[in-house]
Amino acid sequence: MITRRGPSKAQVRRERMQAAVNFPLDWLEERSGLVGGVKYFIFRKVPGDINWMQTLGSATLTAFVVQAVTGVILAMYYQPTPAGAYSSIQNITDHVTMGWLVRGMHKWGASVFIILMFLHMGRVFLFGAYKYPRELNWIVGVLLLAMGMMEGFTGYLLPWDQTAYWASVVGINLNGTAPFLGPWLAQFLRSGQEIGADTLTRFYSLHMLVLPGAIAGLIGLHLYLIIRLGVTSPPWSKEAAGEVRADEGSPELRSGLTRPGPRGGNGNGDAA
Amino acid sequence: MGPAEHDRPHLPAPTIGPVGFAVGVVVGLVGLIVNPLWISTIGAAIAVIFLFVWAREATAELRGRHVAAQPEVREAGAGDAPATAGEAAVPPAEHGERFPRSKFLEASTLGLGAVIGGVVTVPVAGFAILPAFLGQRRHEVDLGPVGDLVQGQWYIATFVTDPKEAVTSRRTAFVRNNGAVASGSAQVPSFTIISNRCAHLGCPVQANGPMGKPKTEKTANGPVQLYETQPAGFGCPCHGGQYDNEGNRTAGPPVRGLDRYDFEIKNGRLILLGMYSVSHVDGTGAQAKIHKYQLAGPGEHVVGIEQIFYPLQPPHH
Amino acid sequence: MAAAGKPTPIDERRAQFRRYKEDVKKRGKPFYPYAMFHDTVMSLVVVVMIAGLATIWKWTSFAPHHDGTHQGLLGPEYTAPADPGTTSFVPRPDWYFYFLFYLLRIFKWPETVFLGTVGVPNICLVLLLALPFIDVRRERRLSRRPVALVAMALTIVSMAVLTWKGATAKEALASEVIAEVPTWVKVEKLPPAAIPGAKLFASAGCTACHTYLGSGGAQLGAPDLTAIGARHLGIDVQIKHLKCPSCVSPGSPMPKFDSLGDERLRQLAVFLEASKGKR
Numbered sequence: 001m002i003t004r005r006g007p008s009k010a011q012v013r014r015e016r017m018q019a020a021v022n023f024p025l026d027w028l029e030e031r032s033g034l035v036g037g038v039k040y041f042i043f044r045k046v047p048g049d050i051n052w053m054q055t056l057g058s059a060t061l062t063a064f065v066v067q068a069v070t071g072v073i074l075a076m077y078y079q080p081t082p083a084g085a086y087s088s089i090q091n092i093t094d095h096v097t098m099g100w101l102v103r104g105m106h107k108w109g110a111s112v113f114i115i116l117m118f119l120h121m122g123r124v125f126l127f128g129a130y131k132y133p134r135e136l137n138w139i140v141g142v143l144l145l146a147m148g149m150m151e152g153f154t155g156y157l158l159p160w161d162q163t164a165y166w167a168s169v170v171g172i173n174l175n176g177t178a179p180f181l182g183p184w185l186a187q188f189l190r191s192g193q194e195i196g197a198d199t200l201t202r203f204y205s206l207h208m209l210v211l212p213g214a215i216a217g218l219i220g221l222h223l224y225l226i227i228r229l230g231v232t233s234p235p236w237s238k239e240a241a242g243e244v245r246a247d248e249g250s251p252e253l254r255s256g257l258t259r260p261g262p263r264g265g266n267g268n269g270d271a272a
Numbered sequence: 273m274g275p276a277e278h279d280r281p282h283l284p285a286p287t288i289g290p291v292g293f294a295v296g297v298v299v300g301l302v303g304l305i306v307n308p309l310w311i312s313t314i315g316a317a318i319a320v321i322f323l324f325v326w327a328r329e330a331t332a333e334l335r336g337r338h339v340a341a342q343p344e345v346r347e348a349g350a351g352d353a354p355a356t357a358g359e360a361a362v363p364p365a366e367h368g369e370r371f372p373r374s375k376f377l378e379a380s381t382l383g384l385g386a387v388i389g390g391v392v393t394v395p396v397a398g399f400a401i402l403p404a405f406l407g408q409r410r411h412e413v414d415l416g417p418v419g420d421l422v423q424g425q426w427y428i429a430t431f432v433t434d435p436k437e438a439v440t441s442r443r444t445a446f447v448r449n450n451g452a453v454a455s456g457s458a459q460v461p462s463f464t465i466i467s468n469r470c471a472h473l474g475c476p477v478q479a480n481g482p483m484g485k486p487k488t489e490k491t492a493n494g495p496v497q498l499y500e501t502q503p504a505g506f507g508c509p510c511h512g513g514q515y516d517n518e519g520n521r522t523a524g525p526p527v528r529g530l531d532r533y534d535f536e537i538k539n540g541r542l543i544l545l546g547m548y549s550v551s552h553v554d555g556t557g558a559q560a561k562i563h564k565y566q567l568a569g570p571g572e573h574v575v576g577i578e579q580i581f582y583p584l585q586p587p588h589h
Numbered sequence: 590m591a592a593a594g595k596p597t598p599i600d601e602r603r604a605q606f607r608r609y610k611e612d613v614k615k616r617g618k619p620f621y622p623y624a625m626f627h628d629t630v631m632s633l634v635v636v637v638m639i640a641g642l643a644t645i646w647k648w649t650s651f652a653p654h655h656d657g658t659h660q661g662l663l664g665p666e667y668t669a670p671a672d673p674g675t676t677s678f679v680p681r682p683d684w685y686f687y688f689l690f691y692l693l694r695i696f697k698w699p700e701t702v703f704l705g706t707v708g709v710p711n712i713c714l715v716l717l718l719a720l721p722f723i724d725v726r727r728e729r730r731l732s733r734r735p736v737a738l739v740a741m742a743l744t745i746v747s748m749a750v751l752t753w754k755g756a757t758a759k760e761a762l763a764s765e766v767i768a769e770v771p772t773w774v775k776v777e778k779l780p781p782a783a784i785p786g787a788k789l790f791a792s793a794g795c796t797a798c799h800t801y802l803g804s805g806g807a808q809l810g811a812p813d814l815t816a817i818g819a820r821h822l823g824i825d826v827q828i829k830h831l832k833c834p835s836c837v838s839p840g841s842p843m844p845k846f847d848s849l850g851d852e853r854l855r856q857l858a859v860f861l862e863a864s865k866g867k868r
Binding site for chain 3: 041042043044045046047048050052054055056058059062063066082086090093100101103104105107108109110111112114115116122125126127128129130131132133134135138139142145146149152153156160161162163164165166167169170171174177178179182195230231232235236240242243
């Protein structure tokens with residue numbers, strides 16, 4: 001006769017803790033399906049040979065989140081009027097608790113964000129990760145780059161000091177030199193014939209509401225496409241997922257991922 | 273098995289108890305505002321009476337009284353089938369019928385949707401776009417008595433265009449009194465007043481020469497600073513544009529000469545009026561022949577083949 | 590299954606993608622914790638870098654006046670408030686626009702301005718957007734993508750050079766150059782009679798087109814004047830040239846400086862004739 005000992009105390013405690021954690025998650029999952037979505041995102045498979053360079057994308061996202069959070073806090077103290085802008089930023093930097101840190105993080109975070117965007121774009125180009133079926137994702141990325149730089153441009157005016165004012169004068173007039181619609185575009189941006197209070201509030205609205213909204217939406221699309229289409233292996237990887245060399249003949253001949261031969265031929269002994 | 277078998281017993285038919293109670297509460301609350309002594313008392317009394325009636329009816333079964341239950345009856349098929357199936361369905365288009373109902377519904381849904389989109393979008397878009405182009409006002413700037421501007425001397429004049437906007441509307445112009453020039457039979461004053469906004473991309477142009485101490489004039493639109501200077505030309509610090517003393521471009525990327533101000537003399541004071549663009553200037557000082565054009569933004573050609581790129585200017589003052 | 594005959598390019602791409610999906614399913618690793626760990630480390634680096642830069646900015650711009658205006662390692666926390674009527678400010682955009690800024694200085698002929706303002710940037714943007722439709726090969730190995738590698742290298746190098754040149758671009762402004770006159774006197778051993786002319790040379794905008802002992806701008810093609818006196822042109826020729834450059838050198842784009850007056854023109858000429866180069 002086989003005697004079976006009951007579950008140990010530690011096991012019981014562990015099971016109870018599991019159940020306690022699972023209960024709210026199951027409640028949420030049954031009513032929304034969101035937990036399943038998050039689990040899919042977290043535990044999805046990615047190629048085993050991905051590279052550190054492929055962390056630049058999420059690093060860019062982190063930088064954007066830093067900008068968004070610091071920006072929201074700055075907005076609680078900043079006054080978008082010519083009379084109040086400079087002094088409110090002085091107030092933030094000198095008097096508000098940790099205001100200097102939030103302002104500094106926002107200002108330098110902008111540069112870091114743009115650098116990371118360029119590095120990420122370079123990495124994607126290097127890896128050829130803009131090719132089928134990721135063309136749409138590349139286009140979304142380029143639009144994000146353009147919008148990120150426009151965020152930098154609109155935000156640059158907000159301190160309303162000399163550097164801000166004159167850089168914006170030149171930037172707006174640059175747009176004004178475009179043929180036919182240029183002068184109208186410049187006047188629209190400037191909200192009038194001269195840069196004034198209306199320009200500042202217009203740039204503030206673009207910087208705070210329009211552009212971040214568009215960027216957030218495109219980031220959502222960007223992430224969705226990455227999850228759906230998958231992450232590529234580095235092009236120099238010996239076991240790159242799914243790779244058939246262009247010169248190796250019909251894909252039907254290969255059977256799954258076999259080790260490439262020494263001269264790049266497939267493992268079936270066919271020539272390169 | 274008919275439909276009645278699937279129905280559960282319904283509650284008793286609606287009675288007056290709850291309704292009367294609600295009326296009493298409402299009257300009581302209103303009475304608190306209108307006439308606390310009488311009306312709210314009446315309301316409270318009504319509420320209590322009907323509360324009693326309601327309680328009696330609700331507990332009728334407990335006290336052994338039979339309560340008639342009205343079964344809920346549902347007509348078969350209503351709401352279960354699509355609109356185009358069943359007895360009450362939308363009839364399909366008959367042969368020869370030109371305006372079938374389904375098509376009308378489709379078209380009107382989309383059409384009404386478009387109208388809603390328009391009603392929401394057009395005012396917002398108009399609000400965002402139109403004010404930038406309408407209501408542009410011209411400001412007249414008083415630069416002080418003409419006598420304070422020595423003939424032949426260049427001044428860098430810094431002034432406020434719109435007192436309401438204060439510092440934001442500060443501008444600078446290079447001013448020279450050219451003396452008087454004959455116009456017909458009269459002698460009219462001649463001034464060279466050149467804007468300091470570069471014609472390339474609007475950077476602030478500087479005078480290439482020593483700058484003296486400022487003289488401050490008190491005027492209606494704020495203080496005006498006049499600095500004496502002896503420029504050998506004007507230069508732009510952004511991209512290297514250079515101009516001569518009449519504002520003609522001599523080097524660099526500016527696409528035309530510097531803009532100028534129209535002016536008038538009122539009560540012996542120099543008043544700046546609107547600005548205009550200049551392609552180039554022949555001659556100097558009082559004898560200068562200025563080729564004037566409507567004010568254009570920086571970087572926009574006013575003559576030559578490239579002017580076809582800028583056919584229409586937004587409303588200016 | 591492919592129809593009889595060679596599979597079309599889109600069929601091949603689809604087959605490759607299908608294989609990719611299968612490979613990842615069979616041999617891939619879960620995103621958490623493998624890839625997510627790398628992402629987290631990198632994100633930490635980014636956040637620490639941003640906070641670090643903010644802290645360094647604060648502390649290097651604080652001393653010595655404790656008001657954030659010191660031009661420290663990362664610049665001051667404040668520059669002067671906006672003054673639309675300024676005559677002494679040198680506008681510059683944020684550093685990541687320096688490459689566009691320098692592009693504007695390259696296109697210095699009025700007919701070509703639109704190339705620098707809207708032409709080149711828009712062409713680059715269109716090329717970027719159209720990249721997946723220009724390069725349709727399936728090949729991802731770097732050794733088999735020479736065009737892509739060369740294009741990327743050229744882009745990086747040109748943007749880096751343009752950004753650096755934009756950062757170091759200077760306009761020789763009267764207010765800055767006049768501070769160098771004492772150095773000129775020492776290096777060129779200028780006699781006292783030449784000093785008023787030197788000051789005038791510095792403040793009259795000559796350095797906007799000419800270079801002298803390293804200051805000034807050479808962008809507009811004007812000759813360097815460090816040793817102009819060594820040509821022994823003589824004071825009278827110098828004065829005549831200053832009054833009407835195109836009369837003395839036909840075709841010269843230099844503007845006339847007769848408005849300075851005879852006294853000042855003589856001072857300038859004395860200075861130019863005394864400038865015989867580094868002694």
